[in-house]
Amino acid sequence: MSHALAIRDARxxxxxxxxxxxxxxxYQQPSYPGGAGGQIPGADKKMxxxxxxILLGAFGVHKFLLGYTTEGLIMxxxxxxxxxxxxIVPSIIGLVxxxxxxxKSDQEFVATYVQGRKGWF
Numbered sequence: 001m002s003h004a005l006a007i008r009d010a011r012x013x014x015x016x017x018x019x020x021x022x023x024x025x026x027y028q029q030p031s032y033p034g035g036a037g038g039q040i041p042g043a044d045k046k047m048x049x050x051x052x053x054i055l056l057g058a059f060g061v062h063k064f065l066l067g068y069t070t071e072g073l074i075m076x077x078x079x080x081x082x083x084x085x086x087x088i089v090p091s092i093i094g095l096v097x098x099x100x101x102x103x104k105s106d107q108e109f110v111a112t113y114v115q116g117r118k119g120w121f
Contacts, residue, residue: 039106043110052098075090
């Protein structure tokens, strides 16, 4: 009996190997050029903007972090010019936006707030 044509296990088929010799998973995450560790460029701002929106929303810090200077000045101006009496309004906006930032996926966050430049909500 000839064992030359017999296949002993799935590794003999080389189904999941690349032409470069290292095994490749069919479920590999896509890598993005320029991103740190395969992360989408711009997604690194999501966490810090979300936390600042929740904690410092009255001053519009999260807007400044994302490059929305006009919106940040409006929120900060409302808080400072009213001596904090109307600070509840930008605080609620910051809380809502911070939660929205943190609950979006990296792709949605970048598409909406980094590339799409959506200033409010």
